[in-house]
Amino acid sequence: MTSGTAADDPVRTIFELPHEPEPLSTLDEILFAHWKRLNIAPAYLCSDAVFLRRAYVDLTGTLPEPDQVRNFLQDSHPGKRVALIDALLDRDEFASYWGMKWADLLRIKAEFPINLWPQAARVYHDWVVASLRANKPYDQFARELLTASGSNFKNPPANFYRAVQNRQPETLAKAVALTFMGVRVEHWPRERLQGMAAFFSRVSYKTTREWKEEIVYDDPHKPGAPQEGVLPDGTRVRFTSDRDPRLVFADWLIQPRNPWFARNIANRIWAWLMGRGIVHEPDDIREDNPPLNEGLLSLLERELIQGGWNLKRLYRLVATSATYQLSPIPRAPQPEALDAFAAYRLRRLEAEVLADAICQITGTTEQYVSPIPEPFTLTPPTMRSIALFDGSITSAFLELFGRPPRDTGYESERNNQISAAQRLYLLNSSHIQRKLQSSPRLRALVPHCRSPEQVATQLYPLILSRFPHRQEMEAIARHARRVPNLRELVIDVAWALINTAEFLYRH
């Protein structure tokens, strides 16, 4: 069953352009051929307004400001979508937002059960964000993490080997396999895990005279450490006392020919932007879990390696494709069409992105507190939720909306499902009501709202990053008769818009 077209439903033009998509790149050609083979009609291209909001949210975890909305929608330059992607990749928020993602995977958390300690969590997080901001080549990023030694305070990547629930060599190997190979060692024969764990068996820890400082180092004479290890591809390696086995492992891992390394990150970046991995789930790469399309995944790997492990280049490759620009309204039966990326997959905003979005449109802030250890860590009110450096610093809102506890590093730890409790919170909690009622930003709009139509034209770009449709203006005009004044109308409309699916879901 196919749905109607944009042309026969004017409301649809809010979300899509009424023409068939065309492949723009090799990536698209692979998927267009894939859809043709499966007889799946791809969705239409999304509208400019949808693209603008999507690109902002997907790349920076941030909503566009109303001026940016108006400028983009009024810009008639044909290359404006690509130019937008390039501009967003250079924004500071890009580093903050993807720093959050990496902090989830690396389990950056001061307290139980990871126990990095606040100062170490902070420097580690800042190091990750700085690496992303500088677009550090990915092979170098991984190598620095895998081979770091030294103080948890002075050499931030050394925390990689501290951010686990216990420090047994097998646990370290599991964390490395999950993070950089996208592999769950539960599926491995035990000998393979032991062979890999040997490379981490000399990792040692010692305290210093500074409170909670800890040194991570290679101890070639650690009692009981094995003399050789076996790489996951079966290569046997004899250790020597003058070379840290972690270096041997890292240098094996980051080779272009390594079957896991490029594949893992290419698949993850695709999954992060498209809502589903080519291999699904993105951290479960194994032979009996094949990719949706091998050609597509190989292409991304090749592009990444040939581009010198340039991550932003890979983001750009995906975000400028026609596939990424498809509308959220499928034209083929689900879930097949969505699983084949033939329409943009709706996903609820992450807890932190949602918290920031509500703060942004209301001009309010959130302050976060770590309940332990004393003295409590208080974040400055201007700090964005996506920039929270420590998984132990949290709030009831973030918990309710599925922020990961950062205990295990699995992608699935983040829960973006919707629940009645979440809707209840947005519809009716004192927290949200207070933010709307006391919002300086909404209050400042009231003088510009002399009619219900003006309420709509002020609020839509601010909250939904687009202009209102005529039918929506009419609904607002009808509601205006049920509220005492335009100020209350502003609050009711703002309330309604943040409760729409359009606000709550990236689309």
Place this chain on the structure above:
Amino acid sequence: MQVSVGQPISRRHMLERGLWFATALMARQRIGKAQGAKARSVIQIWMWGGPAHLDTFDPKPEAGRDYCGPLDQPIETNVSGIRISQLLPMLARQADKYAIIRSMTHGINAHESASYAVQTGRLPGGRDVYPCAGAVVTLFRGYDAGYRGLIPPYIVLTEPQGRFSEAGFLGLKYKPFATGGDPAQSRFVVEGIVAEGISDERQQARRELLDELNTLARTLRPGETQLAAYMTAGEEAYELILGDARKVFDLSQEPEDVRERYGRNTFGQSCLVARRLVERGVVYVTINYRGWDTHRQHFQAMQRMLPQLDRGFATLLEDLAARGLLDTTIVWWGGEFGRTPRIQWEPPWNGGRGHWGHVFCHVVAGGGLKGGVVVGASDPRGEEVKERPVYPADLLATIYTQLGIDLNARLPHPRGEDVRVIPDNDKQVPRAGLLQEIL
């Protein structure tokens, strides 16, 4: 596929049939009526911070002033031979209803790890974070087991504990609903359900506006929409905002004298709300009772707080019993640990007690558990277990058993690992056995 619901399945059988099948089967098994269930609800009074065992249910008047301070006159209860703190006279008259476990132990003295140990039965440090008792009970007795209420089956009065993620790897669905607000205020503003200053008429008008402005949801066709869960969650939310379910939180429906008997304070009124909730079938209610981490000026705090505890807790037991609810409701009282038996008289503590995980006490009542019993004992100064150590997993296992939860049932693990409710022979789960004394 012939499967008789409720039949225990051997592990080997599961392995033979494969993981998926086993999981599906367990889900079906859960839906069946729990076998041998005596209890159907739990009210957990969580003594946040760790209450002093010596000053509540394990007094040691013979240990001298350095141990009992001014509280050296414990009182007899209505069960001969059982004495409790002199500041708990109302509870003393209910002692036939509860069992005191005086030999709880885990040896952990840090809040987070100890809270985790007591509420999950597991020692911290494994690879996963396990669900706490409330989440486990909700898994086996909540929506998956046929609970139909609109009121969430697992409720926390009034704030979540925040020491660890309660639902652990079970995820969001098993997290408690935290009410927020304060039931001792004239209007109990339950977060999300009762909004201050918004009339029902305004709510209804807003709801209609939202429906009209929900353009994306209206554009995606029903039936093939990715927004089905969003729509259902919205319907459920509005049943709570505008429907009858919210009345359970409206304490103005209770007679004044009942509200007085529970005590006009947050804890007392929370006990009353808890009774109203279990009366309507809510499965698990946690009252997070703050303020028991009394490092300094401990005895002043006890003088102030124990009478509140006494009144709320004792009235709850009495009221549940009078309504015939105590037979099916387990009331579980306790915190993450006890407090240092030897008093720290010196500054800056000025008569304080620190954290003590070597031995402490918990109290359980109702749900078919025997009352008027003391299980285990601490040594004469309350510093170590003297006899019959009880580990957190033993107490949880006993509670689960009363609720008809199979200790050997599988927990749905996100990566399909074989994880049991309370495993045997797992060094992360220390056990000494079920509390046969009170079963």
